Amino acid sequence: MVAPTLINQSEMESLMSLLDAAKRARENAHAPYSNFKVGAAVKTASGEIFAGCNVENVAYPEGTCAEAGAIAAMVMAGQREITEALVIADAPLPVTPCGGCRQKLREFCGPETRVTMLTTGGAEQVMTMAELLPGAFTNAHLENT
Template sequence: MSLRQAAMTVREHAYVPYSRYKVGAALRTPDGEVFLGCNVENVAYPEGTCAEAGAIAAMVASGRTEIAEAYVIADAAHPVPPCGGCRQKLAEFAKSGTRITLATLDGAEQVVTVAELLPGAFSAAHMDRT
C-alpha cells in the first residue's frame, strides 16, 4: 500500500466531533515499516493529538526512531502543512532532507523537506554546553 493510500485510509478513523477536520499521516522508516496516525480531538482544547504526532508515537512505540518519508493528507483546498509542534516532532526523528508530502483528497500534492518546514530547527546540538 502506498503512503498516500495508507494516510487516506487512517484519516477516516480520525476522531473530530468538534472541527470535523480529518487528517491522516503515514510515516515510512528506513527499513520500510509504515506507521499511521490520525487526529484525535478532545472537548478540552488543546488536549487533542495531531495525525503526525500519533504516527510518530506509534513508530517510537515499535522501537523505531527514524522517519525516512512522510505523507500527510487532509480535505482542504490546498495541501496543509503540519502545525509548529508537529514540525518540531518531525525534525526530531527525520533528517533535514527527509521528504514530507502534503496532500489533499483531490490529489494536489506539495513535497517539502523537513528543513523547509522548519528552518533553523531547535536540535540536540543546541543542548550542548561545550
C-alpha cells in the same frame, strides 16, 4: 509555484504505500468538533510504515495531531528514524504539519527528509524538513549540557 520533482518507480511505490496508510488513518480520525479529519504516515529506515490520525477532545487543545499519532506508533514499535512523511486532509490547499508537529517530525527526520502534503482532491505540495522548519532546534543545541 514549486517545480515538480521527478521520482523513480521505487519512490513512487513508497509514496503510494504512505498515501494508502494515511488515507486509512484519516478515515478513522475522531474530529466531531471541527469535522477536519487528517491522516499522516511516516516511513522508517527499516521500510516500515506507521500511520496516525487526529483525535479531537471537547477540552481544546487537548487533542492529538495525526503526525504525533504516527510518530508515537513508530516509537512504540522501537523505530527512531523517519525517511519520509505524508499528510493528507480534505482542504482546498495541502495542509502542512502544525509548528509542534514540525518539531516532532524533525526529532526523527534529517533536514533533507521529504514531507508530502496532499488534499483529498489531489493537490500536492512536497517540501524537505529543512524547508518546513528552518532553524530547527536539534540535539546539537544541547551539546554543552
